[in-house]
Amino acid sequence: MRIGIDLGGSHIGVGLIYKDKILDTRQKNFVDSDKVNIKKTIVDTSIAMIKDLLKSQNIAQSDIELIGIASPGLIDSRSIVRASNLSLENFCLTEELESRLRIKVKIRNDAKCCAMAEKKYGSLKKYKDCVFLCIGTGIGGAAFLNGKLLEPNGFSGFEFGHMIIEKDGRSCTCGKKGCFEQYASISSVKKRITTILGERPDVSGQYLREQLLIKDNPLVKLEVESWLNYLKIGIGNLIDIFEPEAICLGGSFSHYEGNPILDRLIVKLGESDTTFTTSKKPDIVLAKYKNDSGIIGATI
Ligand SMILES: [Zn+2]
CATH class of the missing domain: 3.30.420.40 (ATPase, nucleotide binding domain)
Structure with missing residues:
Protein backbone atom coordinates (compact mmCIF):
# COMPACT_ATOMS: atom_id res chain seq x y z
CA MET A 1 0.00 0.00 0.00
CA LYS A 104 10.11 6.82 3.03
CA VAL A 105 9.15 9.75 0.77
CA LYS A 106 10.14 10.44 -2.84
CA ILE A 107 9.34 13.30 -5.19
CA ARG A 108 9.18 13.66 -8.95
CA ASN A 109 8.03 16.25 -11.48
CA ASP A 110 4.28 15.82 -12.04
CA ALA A 111 4.48 15.26 -15.81
CA LYS A 112 7.01 12.47 -15.22
CA CYS A 113 4.67 10.89 -12.65
CA CYS A 114 1.78 10.96 -15.16
CA ALA A 115 4.07 9.43 -17.77
CA MET A 116 5.09 6.64 -15.37
CA ALA A 117 1.44 5.74 -14.67
CA GLU A 118 0.64 5.59 -18.38
CA LYS A 119 3.78 3.58 -19.15
CA LYS A 120 3.37 1.03 -16.38
CA TYR A 121 -0.41 0.58 -16.39
CA GLY A 122 -2.06 2.76 -19.03
CA SER A 123 -2.05 3.81 -22.66
CA LEU A 124 1.73 3.44 -23.19
CA LYS A 125 2.02 0.00 -21.61
CA LYS A 126 2.62 -1.90 -24.85
CA TYR A 127 5.18 0.53 -26.32
CA LYS A 128 8.96 0.57 -25.75
CA ASP A 129 9.91 3.86 -27.43
CA CYS A 130 7.30 6.44 -26.54
CA VAL A 131 6.68 10.01 -25.48
CA PHE A 132 4.23 11.40 -22.96
CA LEU A 133 3.05 14.97 -23.48
CA CYS A 134 1.08 16.63 -20.72
CA ILE A 135 -0.97 19.45 -22.28
CA GLY A 136 -2.67 21.44 -19.54
CA THR A 137 -1.82 24.63 -17.67
CA GLY A 138 1.63 24.36 -19.27
CA ILE A 139 3.22 21.59 -21.30
CA GLY A 140 5.43 18.98 -19.72
CA GLY A 141 6.51 15.54 -20.68
CA ALA A 142 8.74 12.54 -20.57
CA ALA A 143 10.35 10.12 -22.98
CA PHE A 144 10.96 6.38 -22.78
CA LEU A 145 13.51 4.57 -24.92
CA ASN A 146 13.58 0.80 -24.90
CA GLY A 147 11.02 0.91 -22.08
CA LYS A 148 13.16 3.06 -19.79
CA LEU A 149 12.33 6.59 -18.61
CA LEU A 150 15.08 8.94 -19.71
CA GLU A 151 16.29 10.90 -16.70
CA PRO A 152 19.20 13.36 -16.57
CA ASN A 153 21.43 13.42 -13.49
CA GLY A 154 20.47 16.96 -12.52
CA PHE A 155 16.87 18.13 -12.76
CA SER A 156 13.98 16.40 -14.48
CA GLY A 157 14.77 17.47 -18.05
CA PHE A 158 12.53 17.00 -21.07
CA GLU A 159 10.88 20.39 -20.70
CA PHE A 160 9.08 20.05 -24.00
CA GLY A 161 6.88 23.05 -23.20
CA HIS A 162 9.88 25.36 -23.25
CA MET A 163 11.25 24.52 -26.68
CA ILE A 164 11.00 27.65 -28.78
CA ILE A 165 8.70 27.32 -31.74
CA GLU A 166 8.39 31.05 -32.55
CA LYS A 167 11.45 33.32 -32.72
CA ASP A 168 10.88 36.51 -30.64
CA GLY A 169 7.45 35.15 -29.78
CA ARG A 170 5.26 35.47 -26.71
CA SER A 171 7.02 35.92 -23.37
CA CYS A 172 7.04 32.78 -21.25
CA THR A 173 7.04 32.44 -17.43
CA CYS A 174 10.49 30.83 -17.79
CA GLY A 175 12.02 34.05 -19.13
CA LYS A 176 12.36 32.92 -22.73
CA LYS A 177 10.24 34.00 -25.69
CA GLY A 178 8.21 31.87 -28.07
CA CYS A 179 7.97 28.70 -25.95
CA PHE A 180 5.72 25.86 -27.17
CA GLU A 181 3.45 26.10 -24.12
CA GLN A 182 2.65 29.75 -24.76
CA TYR A 183 1.02 28.66 -28.03
CA ALA A 184 -0.24 25.15 -27.44
CA SER A 185 -1.15 24.63 -23.76
CA ILE A 186 -4.84 24.40 -22.87
CA SER A 187 -4.48 27.53 -20.69
CA SER A 188 -3.06 29.59 -23.53
CA VAL A 189 -5.88 28.55 -25.87
CA LYS A 190 -8.48 29.15 -23.16
CA LYS A 191 -7.11 32.65 -22.62
CA ARG A 192 -7.32 33.56 -26.29
CA ILE A 193 -10.73 31.97 -26.95
CA THR A 194 -12.35 33.62 -23.89
CA THR A 195 -10.87 36.97 -24.95
CA ILE A 196 -12.45 36.54 -28.40
CA LEU A 197 -15.79 35.60 -26.83
CA GLY A 198 -15.58 38.37 -24.20
CA GLU A 199 -15.83 35.91 -21.32
CA ARG A 200 -13.99 35.38 -18.04
CA PRO A 201 -10.81 33.29 -18.47
CA ASP A 202 -11.81 30.73 -15.82
CA VAL A 203 -14.44 28.85 -17.86
CA SER A 204 -14.57 25.07 -17.40
CA GLY A 205 -12.68 22.66 -19.64
CA GLN A 206 -15.99 21.21 -20.84
CA TYR A 207 -17.24 24.68 -21.86
CA LEU A 208 -13.97 25.41 -23.69
CA ARG A 209 -14.18 22.13 -25.63
CA GLU A 210 -17.68 23.09 -26.81
CA GLN A 211 -16.65 26.64 -27.77
CA LEU A 212 -13.74 25.36 -29.86
CA LEU A 213 -16.28 23.68 -32.14
CA ILE A 214 -18.28 26.86 -32.89
CA LYS A 215 -18.43 27.11 -36.66
CA ASP A 216 -19.96 30.56 -37.15
CA ASN A 217 -17.24 32.62 -35.43
CA PRO A 218 -14.34 33.23 -37.85
CA LEU A 219 -12.00 34.38 -35.07
CA VAL A 220 -12.56 31.19 -33.08
CA LYS A 221 -12.04 29.12 -36.23
CA LEU A 222 -8.74 30.93 -36.91
CA GLU A 223 -7.59 30.46 -33.33
CA VAL A 224 -8.33 26.73 -33.36
CA GLU A 225 -6.51 26.31 -36.66
CA SER A 226 -3.52 28.20 -35.28
CA TRP A 227 -3.49 26.06 -32.10
CA LEU A 228 -3.54 22.84 -34.11
CA ASN A 229 -0.72 24.09 -36.32
CA TYR A 230 1.47 24.87 -33.28
CA LEU A 231 0.70 21.43 -31.85
CA LYS A 232 1.70 19.95 -35.20
CA ILE A 233 5.06 21.80 -35.13
CA GLY A 234 5.84 20.87 -31.51
CA ILE A 235 4.76 17.24 -31.75
CA GLY A 236 6.46 16.95 -35.15
CA ASN A 237 9.73 18.05 -33.53
CA LEU A 238 9.33 15.39 -30.83
CA ILE A 239 8.65 12.70 -33.44
CA ASP A 240 11.86 13.62 -35.28
CA ILE A 241 13.93 13.62 -32.07
CA PHE A 242 12.64 10.39 -30.51
CA GLU A 243 11.05 8.44 -33.39
CA PRO A 244 8.52 7.08 -30.92
CA GLU A 245 6.12 4.22 -31.59
CA ALA A 246 3.47 6.22 -29.73
CA ILE A 247 2.77 9.63 -28.28
CA CYS A 248 0.39 9.82 -25.34
CA LEU A 249 -1.45 13.11 -24.85
CA GLY A 250 -2.35 13.79 -21.24
CA GLY A 251 -3.23 16.66 -18.93
CA SER A 252 -6.53 18.39 -19.74
CA PHE A 253 -6.08 17.22 -23.33
CA SER A 254 -6.89 13.68 -22.21
CA HIS A 255 -10.54 14.84 -22.12
CA TYR A 256 -10.60 15.37 -25.91
CA GLU A 257 -11.60 11.79 -26.66
CA GLY A 258 -14.39 11.84 -29.26
CA ASN A 259 -13.87 15.58 -29.87
CA PRO A 260 -13.33 16.47 -33.57
CA ILE A 261 -10.33 18.59 -32.49
CA LEU A 262 -8.42 15.37 -31.78
CA ASP A 263 -9.30 13.94 -35.20
CA ARG A 264 -8.10 17.12 -36.88
CA LEU A 265 -4.83 17.00 -34.95
CA ILE A 266 -4.22 13.38 -35.96
CA VAL A 267 -4.83 14.30 -39.64
CA LYS A 268 -2.33 17.19 -39.36
CA LEU A 269 0.29 14.96 -37.75
CA GLY A 270 -0.05 12.58 -40.68
CA GLU A 271 0.71 15.28 -43.25
CA SER A 272 3.95 14.90 -45.21
CA ASP A 273 5.42 18.23 -44.00
CA THR A 274 5.07 17.38 -40.28
CA THR A 275 8.27 15.38 -39.84
CA PHE A 276 11.62 14.69 -41.43
CA THR A 277 11.37 11.00 -40.73
CA THR A 278 9.37 9.04 -43.26
CA SER A 279 9.10 5.92 -41.14
CA LYS A 280 5.74 4.82 -39.75
CA LYS A 281 3.93 7.62 -37.95
CA PRO A 282 3.52 7.03 -34.22
CA ASP A 283 0.20 6.04 -32.69
CA ILE A 284 -1.49 9.01 -31.02
CA VAL A 285 -3.20 7.88 -27.82
CA LEU A 286 -4.87 9.69 -24.91
CA ALA A 287 -3.92 9.22 -21.27
CA LYS A 288 -5.99 6.45 -19.65
CA TYR A 289 -5.92 7.84 -16.12
CA LYS A 290 -6.68 11.47 -17.02
CA ASN A 291 -6.48 13.61 -13.85
CA ASP A 292 -5.56 10.61 -11.68
CA SER A 293 -2.32 9.78 -13.47
CA GLY A 294 -0.19 12.08 -11.28
CA ILE A 295 -1.29 10.63 -7.97
CA ILE A 296 -0.92 7.03 -9.23
CA GLY A 297 2.40 7.68 -10.99
CA ALA A 298 3.87 9.39 -7.92
CA THR A 299 3.92 6.01 -6.16
CA ILE A 300 5.81 4.15 -8.94
ZN1 LIG B 1 9.26 28.84 -21.45
Whole structure:
Protein backbone atom coordinates (compact mmCIF):
# COMPACT_ATOMS: atom_id res chain seq x y z
CA MET A 1 0.00 0.00 0.00
CA ARG A 2 1.34 3.42 -0.94
CA ILE A 3 0.31 7.06 -0.60
CA GLY A 4 0.35 9.43 -3.56
CA ILE A 5 0.36 13.20 -3.16
CA ASP A 6 -0.64 15.37 -6.11
CA LEU A 7 0.51 18.92 -5.59
CA GLY A 8 -1.00 21.48 -7.96
CA GLY A 9 -0.96 25.23 -8.30
CA SER A 10 -4.28 25.59 -6.51
CA HIS A 11 -4.94 22.28 -4.77
CA ILE A 12 -3.46 19.30 -3.02
CA GLY A 13 -4.74 15.74 -3.33
CA VAL A 14 -3.73 12.71 -1.30
CA GLY A 15 -4.63 9.16 -2.32
CA LEU A 16 -4.27 5.69 -0.89
CA ILE A 17 -2.92 3.65 -3.80
CA TYR A 18 -2.63 -0.07 -4.44
CA LYS A 19 -0.92 -0.71 -7.79
CA ASP A 20 -3.01 1.37 -10.25
CA LYS A 21 -6.08 1.60 -8.03
CA ILE A 22 -6.99 4.64 -5.97
CA LEU A 23 -8.66 3.19 -2.88
CA ASP A 24 -9.58 6.52 -1.27
CA THR A 25 -8.66 10.18 -1.62
CA ARG A 26 -8.75 13.50 0.17
CA GLN A 27 -8.62 16.85 -1.64
CA LYS A 28 -8.15 20.43 -0.61
CA ASN A 29 -8.26 23.60 -2.70
CA PHE A 30 -5.98 26.36 -1.48
CA VAL A 31 -7.62 29.58 -0.33
CA ASP A 32 -5.76 32.90 -0.16
CA SER A 33 -4.92 32.54 3.55
CA ASP A 34 -3.24 29.16 2.83
CA LYS A 35 -0.72 30.92 0.62
CA VAL A 36 0.61 33.17 3.40
CA ASN A 37 2.73 30.27 4.60
CA ILE A 38 2.39 27.83 1.73
CA LYS A 39 5.16 25.47 2.95
CA LYS A 40 3.43 24.98 6.33
CA THR A 41 0.05 24.58 4.60
CA ILE A 42 1.40 21.85 2.31
CA VAL A 43 3.11 19.90 5.12
CA ASP A 44 0.28 20.19 7.65
CA THR A 45 -2.48 19.50 5.10
CA SER A 46 -0.68 16.46 3.66
CA ILE A 47 -0.14 14.95 7.09
CA ALA A 48 -3.71 15.61 8.25
CA MET A 49 -5.15 14.08 5.06
CA ILE A 50 -2.84 11.03 5.22
CA LYS A 51 -3.80 10.37 8.86
CA ASP A 52 -7.49 10.82 8.05
CA LEU A 53 -7.21 8.39 5.11
CA LEU A 54 -5.44 5.73 7.18
CA LYS A 55 -7.92 6.07 10.02
CA SER A 56 -11.00 5.80 7.80
CA GLN A 57 -9.53 2.78 5.96
CA ASN A 58 -8.37 1.21 9.23
CA ILE A 59 -4.77 0.94 8.02
CA ALA A 60 -1.70 1.22 10.26
CA GLN A 61 0.93 3.81 9.35
CA SER A 62 3.50 1.01 9.33
CA ASP A 63 1.63 -0.68 6.45
CA ILE A 64 2.50 2.22 4.12
CA GLU A 65 5.71 1.36 2.28
CA LEU A 66 6.17 4.64 0.42
CA ILE A 67 4.81 8.15 -0.05
CA GLY A 68 5.29 9.59 -3.55
CA ILE A 69 4.85 13.25 -4.41
CA ALA A 70 3.98 14.59 -7.88
CA SER A 71 5.00 18.24 -7.94
CA PRO A 72 4.99 20.96 -10.56
CA GLY A 73 8.16 22.87 -11.34
CA LEU A 74 11.85 22.13 -11.22
CA ILE A 75 12.56 19.12 -9.00
CA ASP A 76 15.85 17.53 -7.96
CA SER A 77 16.08 14.13 -6.32
CA ARG A 78 14.71 15.40 -2.97
CA SER A 79 13.40 18.96 -3.24
CA ILE A 80 11.23 21.39 -5.11
CA VAL A 81 13.91 23.70 -6.47
CA ARG A 82 11.44 26.13 -7.99
CA ALA A 83 7.67 25.99 -8.54
CA SER A 84 6.64 29.43 -9.73
CA ASN A 85 2.88 28.85 -9.62
CA LEU A 86 3.19 27.99 -5.89
CA SER A 87 5.81 30.71 -5.23
CA LEU A 88 8.08 28.00 -3.83
CA GLU A 89 11.86 27.79 -3.89
CA ASN A 90 14.23 25.25 -2.31
CA PHE A 91 11.60 23.36 -0.35
CA CYS A 92 12.62 19.90 0.87
CA LEU A 93 9.11 18.48 1.29
CA THR A 94 10.40 14.90 1.35
CA GLU A 95 12.47 15.56 4.48
CA GLU A 96 9.64 17.39 6.24
CA LEU A 97 7.25 14.47 5.72
CA GLU A 98 9.83 11.75 6.47
CA SER A 99 10.79 13.32 9.78
CA ARG A 100 7.19 13.61 10.91
CA LEU A 101 5.73 10.36 9.55
CA ARG A 102 8.74 8.00 9.57
CA ILE A 103 7.81 6.72 6.09
CA LYS A 104 10.11 6.82 3.03
CA VAL A 105 9.15 9.75 0.77
CA LYS A 106 10.14 10.44 -2.84
CA ILE A 107 9.34 13.30 -5.19
CA ARG A 108 9.18 13.66 -8.95
CA ASN A 109 8.03 16.25 -11.48
CA ASP A 110 4.28 15.82 -12.04
CA ALA A 111 4.48 15.26 -15.81
CA LYS A 112 7.01 12.47 -15.22
CA CYS A 113 4.67 10.89 -12.65
CA CYS A 114 1.78 10.96 -15.16
CA ALA A 115 4.07 9.43 -17.77
CA MET A 116 5.09 6.64 -15.37
CA ALA A 117 1.44 5.74 -14.67
CA GLU A 118 0.64 5.59 -18.38
CA LYS A 119 3.78 3.58 -19.15
CA LYS A 120 3.37 1.03 -16.38
CA TYR A 121 -0.41 0.58 -16.39
CA GLY A 122 -2.06 2.76 -19.03
CA SER A 123 -2.05 3.81 -22.66
CA LEU A 124 1.73 3.44 -23.19
CA LYS A 125 2.02 0.00 -21.61
CA LYS A 126 2.62 -1.90 -24.85
CA TYR A 127 5.18 0.53 -26.32
CA LYS A 128 8.96 0.57 -25.75
CA ASP A 129 9.91 3.86 -27.43
CA CYS A 130 7.30 6.44 -26.54
CA VAL A 131 6.68 10.01 -25.48
CA PHE A 132 4.23 11.40 -22.96
CA LEU A 133 3.05 14.97 -23.48
CA CYS A 134 1.08 16.63 -20.72
CA ILE A 135 -0.97 19.45 -22.28
CA GLY A 136 -2.67 21.44 -19.54
CA THR A 137 -1.82 24.63 -17.67
CA GLY A 138 1.63 24.36 -19.27
CA ILE A 139 3.22 21.59 -21.30
CA GLY A 140 5.43 18.98 -19.72
CA GLY A 141 6.51 15.54 -20.68
CA ALA A 142 8.74 12.54 -20.57
CA ALA A 143 10.35 10.12 -22.98
CA PHE A 144 10.96 6.38 -22.78
CA LEU A 145 13.51 4.57 -24.92
CA ASN A 146 13.58 0.80 -24.90
CA GLY A 147 11.02 0.91 -22.08
CA LYS A 148 13.16 3.06 -19.79
CA LEU A 149 12.33 6.59 -18.61
CA LEU A 150 15.08 8.94 -19.71
CA GLU A 151 16.29 10.90 -16.70
CA PRO A 152 19.20 13.36 -16.57
CA ASN A 153 21.43 13.42 -13.49
CA GLY A 154 20.47 16.96 -12.52
CA PHE A 155 16.87 18.13 -12.76
CA SER A 156 13.98 16.40 -14.48
CA GLY A 157 14.77 17.47 -18.05
CA PHE A 158 12.53 17.00 -21.07
CA GLU A 159 10.88 20.39 -20.70
CA PHE A 160 9.08 20.05 -24.00
CA GLY A 161 6.88 23.05 -23.20
CA HIS A 162 9.88 25.36 -23.25
CA MET A 163 11.25 24.52 -26.68
CA ILE A 164 11.00 27.65 -28.78
CA ILE A 165 8.70 27.32 -31.74
CA GLU A 166 8.39 31.05 -32.55
CA LYS A 167 11.45 33.32 -32.72
CA ASP A 168 10.88 36.51 -30.64
CA GLY A 169 7.45 35.15 -29.78
CA ARG A 170 5.26 35.47 -26.71
CA SER A 171 7.02 35.92 -23.37
CA CYS A 172 7.04 32.78 -21.25
CA THR A 173 7.04 32.44 -17.43
CA CYS A 174 10.49 30.83 -17.79
CA GLY A 175 12.02 34.05 -19.13
CA LYS A 176 12.36 32.92 -22.73
CA LYS A 177 10.24 34.00 -25.69
CA GLY A 178 8.21 31.87 -28.07
CA CYS A 179 7.97 28.70 -25.95
CA PHE A 180 5.72 25.86 -27.17
CA GLU A 181 3.45 26.10 -24.12
CA GLN A 182 2.65 29.75 -24.76
CA TYR A 183 1.02 28.66 -28.03
CA ALA A 184 -0.24 25.15 -27.44
CA SER A 185 -1.15 24.63 -23.76
CA ILE A 186 -4.84 24.40 -22.87
CA SER A 187 -4.48 27.53 -20.69
CA SER A 188 -3.06 29.59 -23.53
CA VAL A 189 -5.88 28.55 -25.87
CA LYS A 190 -8.48 29.15 -23.16
CA LYS A 191 -7.11 32.65 -22.62
CA ARG A 192 -7.32 33.56 -26.29
CA ILE A 193 -10.73 31.97 -26.95
CA THR A 194 -12.35 33.62 -23.89
CA THR A 195 -10.87 36.97 -24.95
CA ILE A 196 -12.45 36.54 -28.40
CA LEU A 197 -15.79 35.60 -26.83
CA GLY A 198 -15.58 38.37 -24.20
CA GLU A 199 -15.83 35.91 -21.32
CA ARG A 200 -13.99 35.38 -18.04
CA PRO A 201 -10.81 33.29 -18.47
CA ASP A 202 -11.81 30.73 -15.82
CA VAL A 203 -14.44 28.85 -17.86
CA SER A 204 -14.57 25.07 -17.40
CA GLY A 205 -12.68 22.66 -19.64
CA GLN A 206 -15.99 21.21 -20.84
CA TYR A 207 -17.24 24.68 -21.86
CA LEU A 208 -13.97 25.41 -23.69
CA ARG A 209 -14.18 22.13 -25.63
CA GLU A 210 -17.68 23.09 -26.81
CA GLN A 211 -16.65 26.64 -27.77
CA LEU A 212 -13.74 25.36 -29.86
CA LEU A 213 -16.28 23.68 -32.14
CA ILE A 214 -18.28 26.86 -32.89
CA LYS A 215 -18.43 27.11 -36.66
CA ASP A 216 -19.96 30.56 -37.15
CA ASN A 217 -17.24 32.62 -35.43
CA PRO A 218 -14.34 33.23 -37.85
CA LEU A 219 -12.00 34.38 -35.07
CA VAL A 220 -12.56 31.19 -33.08
CA LYS A 221 -12.04 29.12 -36.23
CA LEU A 222 -8.74 30.93 -36.91
CA GLU A 223 -7.59 30.46 -33.33
CA VAL A 224 -8.33 26.73 -33.36
CA GLU A 225 -6.51 26.31 -36.66
CA SER A 226 -3.52 28.20 -35.28
CA TRP A 227 -3.49 26.06 -32.10
CA LEU A 228 -3.54 22.84 -34.11
CA ASN A 229 -0.72 24.09 -36.32
CA TYR A 230 1.47 24.87 -33.28
CA LEU A 231 0.70 21.43 -31.85
CA LYS A 232 1.70 19.95 -35.20
CA ILE A 233 5.06 21.80 -35.13
CA GLY A 234 5.84 20.87 -31.51
CA ILE A 235 4.76 17.24 -31.75
CA GLY A 236 6.46 16.95 -35.15
CA ASN A 237 9.73 18.05 -33.53
CA LEU A 238 9.33 15.39 -30.83
CA ILE A 239 8.65 12.70 -33.44
CA ASP A 240 11.86 13.62 -35.28
CA ILE A 241 13.93 13.62 -32.07
CA PHE A 242 12.64 10.39 -30.51
CA GLU A 243 11.05 8.44 -33.39
CA PRO A 244 8.52 7.08 -30.92
CA GLU A 245 6.12 4.22 -31.59
CA ALA A 246 3.47 6.22 -29.73
CA ILE A 247 2.77 9.63 -28.28
CA CYS A 248 0.39 9.82 -25.34
CA LEU A 249 -1.45 13.11 -24.85
CA GLY A 250 -2.35 13.79 -21.24
CA GLY A 251 -3.23 16.66 -18.93
CA SER A 252 -6.53 18.39 -19.74
CA PHE A 253 -6.08 17.22 -23.33
CA SER A 254 -6.89 13.68 -22.21
CA HIS A 255 -10.54 14.84 -22.12
CA TYR A 256 -10.60 15.37 -25.91
CA GLU A 257 -11.60 11.79 -26.66
CA GLY A 258 -14.39 11.84 -29.26
CA ASN A 259 -13.87 15.58 -29.87
CA PRO A 260 -13.33 16.47 -33.57
CA ILE A 261 -10.33 18.59 -32.49
CA LEU A 262 -8.42 15.37 -31.78
CA ASP A 263 -9.30 13.94 -35.20
CA ARG A 264 -8.10 17.12 -36.88
CA LEU A 265 -4.83 17.00 -34.95
CA ILE A 266 -4.22 13.38 -35.96
CA VAL A 267 -4.83 14.30 -39.64
CA LYS A 268 -2.33 17.19 -39.36
CA LEU A 269 0.29 14.96 -37.75
CA GLY A 270 -0.05 12.58 -40.68
CA GLU A 271 0.71 15.28 -43.25
CA SER A 272 3.95 14.90 -45.21
CA ASP A 273 5.42 18.23 -44.00
CA THR A 274 5.07 17.38 -40.28
CA THR A 275 8.27 15.38 -39.84
CA PHE A 276 11.62 14.69 -41.43
CA THR A 277 11.37 11.00 -40.73
CA THR A 278 9.37 9.04 -43.26
CA SER A 279 9.10 5.92 -41.14
CA LYS A 280 5.74 4.82 -39.75
CA LYS A 281 3.93 7.62 -37.95
CA PRO A 282 3.52 7.03 -34.22
CA ASP A 283 0.20 6.04 -32.69
CA ILE A 284 -1.49 9.01 -31.02
CA VAL A 285 -3.20 7.88 -27.82
CA LEU A 286 -4.87 9.69 -24.91
CA ALA A 287 -3.92 9.22 -21.27
CA LYS A 288 -5.99 6.45 -19.65
CA TYR A 289 -5.92 7.84 -16.12
CA LYS A 290 -6.68 11.47 -17.02
CA ASN A 291 -6.48 13.61 -13.85
CA ASP A 292 -5.56 10.61 -11.68
CA SER A 293 -2.32 9.78 -13.47
CA GLY A 294 -0.19 12.08 -11.28
CA ILE A 295 -1.29 10.63 -7.97
CA ILE A 296 -0.92 7.03 -9.23
CA GLY A 297 2.40 7.68 -10.99
CA ALA A 298 3.87 9.39 -7.92
CA THR A 299 3.92 6.01 -6.16
CA ILE A 300 5.81 4.15 -8.94
ZN1 LIG B 1 9.26 28.84 -21.45
